[in-house]
Amino acid sequence: MIKKESIEYKEILNYIKDSLGIPSDNLNISLSTSYEYYVSDLPLRPDALLEDNDTIYLIEIKSKATIDTIARMNLLRDLWLQNEEMEKRKSIQLVVAAKSFPEREKRIMDQLGIIMLKLPWTFKPGSNEQFVSKTHRITSDRSWKIVSRLLKEKKTSIRQLSLIENVSYGWAHKTVQALLRQNIVKRDYNHVSISNVDKLLNGVAWERPLANLKIDEIRIPFSGSMHAAREITEAFAMQDNMPVGFTTYTAASLYTGYGVRHDAVYLYLKDEHLDHFRELFESHSGNTIKAVVYRPDRDVFQDSRKKEGIRVVSPSQTLLDLAGMGYSTMDITKEMVSTYDSI
Template sequence: MINSEDNSILVHIKHELGIRDNASISWGVQISEELPFRVDLVIEDDSKKYFIEISSRLTIDKIGRQLVLKNILRNTNSRNRSFEFIVASKLISPETEKIAHSCDIRIIALPYRSNVHENEKSDVRRIEKISSAKSWKIVIALLTENECSIRHIALKTNVSYAWTHATVKSLIAKGIVVEVNNYVKLQDIPKLLNGIAWERPFEKLYYNEVVLPENDALSAARTITRMCEWQDIKCGFTSFTAGGIYTKYGFRHDTAYVYISRDNLDPFLKSFDASDTHGIKIRVYKPDRDVFSDTRIAEGIRLVSPAQALLDLAGLGYSGRDLTLKLVENYARL
């Protein structure tokens, strides 16, 4: 973004577009009263209207904003007007420019000495992945509330309002959450689950596998729960094991899935006899966050929280989709 008083960038953009001197120029335009979406610069020239984002570096986020804007304006009553969507930037990589062109977004290269000031006006500021620990708390709050305000979610999750606002706006931009009259709610759960599967594939946390010579996965999980308590090892069963117990649906009887604290992974694995090849498979996972502080005991088995189990099941993609949806369905009762 630039200040309206800084005329050099405006002159450059007008020159690149071939704009007349008497064209209408508007800065920081809000697209509609219903949608809190602003554009850095709007230029109207004859029957054409240009929507322009201005930044120091061309990013996929900037391209994404323009795509969202195109979607917002798709069904407006301005059908006789020709719209063009533009990002003006100083730093432009060939790869990102190619992506912009494939999305029919025009790119204008600003002079290197242009004074572009990035500020906090962006509706969707750069945040971590939705699967990050803080953002996932917000997703879970949205899952358990029918409709609520962003402030209510921030208070419920004890996450800062700024972070909550950014996360929710990101979800809105992705079409996962809808906002009506300052209230937000989950709209597309399958799209949310697909995003988690792509962001955080659960099997990337896989560490090793051992075999416990028992005939039943529940019994094996109880044995391991007791063993970890005796040896002061943090553990938490997850994935199909936790999901099956929480929902009473789709339980895996041949395999148990467990997180073991990073410091105890190898000592835990050494507790098993490598010669055992018949029994219940114990798939061991290395945690990428705190999964132990909110574990709970169910049927004598230490389980990760429903929120963590849902995140891990979503990370399985389509192989765990049925159980994931069942956990979503039952989540409010857990």
């Protein structure tokens, strides 16, 4: 273990502060004073403690994360929270900073809400490596829950984002830190808010281009998109375990009232249901519109809803998909962002 009085320890601690978004001039909680004062009867000692706004971070610094480390940290948190004054005063967040995280340990830490901070293999003074923002996808299912909730709430705490969306605090924290590093989110004490919508939408288009999920374009015998979407919704509602969900322009027009093109519908279908869709609706006549079919990369059907007789994916999924279409949908995407808190 690195000696706490060493230069390397101080450099690692500064690196951890930076990764957690804690100002470098914030007070370190002294292991020999505050810790002893609050929990002097505990038989466990973290390698470092940091305090920021309403959170105390209990930190372990290891070469490799292990089950033993995780178990001791979790026990330490449970014992710490038995102290009534500390429980009222601050929330407790566990952090393991290590150079290696085996897959099994990563899964367990995520389940327990423990923040993982990857240390560089060769730690160098002034290192600017941003592990979280380089590896943390803001368009993943759990991350996008946090992002879209932040758009709806405008300004809130990471803990509230975690609780409302039922996502672990550790994951919510990593997501916000990734956004902070990209200057998409700004921090005001213990609250965060979106500060650059354009940069967020551009990032989504780059990270999850919706075109990559397109599996087919099929001509269908309708003259208008809304009539087509209703007919398709009704047809699939009659089939057990055969979900459908309309997205992008089709869903956004229903959520916002924004006028859109009517020569196409956009929908999610599972691969195994594509032949059934073709059998019911494909047409080679002249009076047709286009059905653009996407393959779901997550459960897009679970939170779907019916609007005006049409089964549409959730507002969160619709916004993600619109942003994934890039510049061509920028007007309606921004319209949906501006009204998102009321949808």
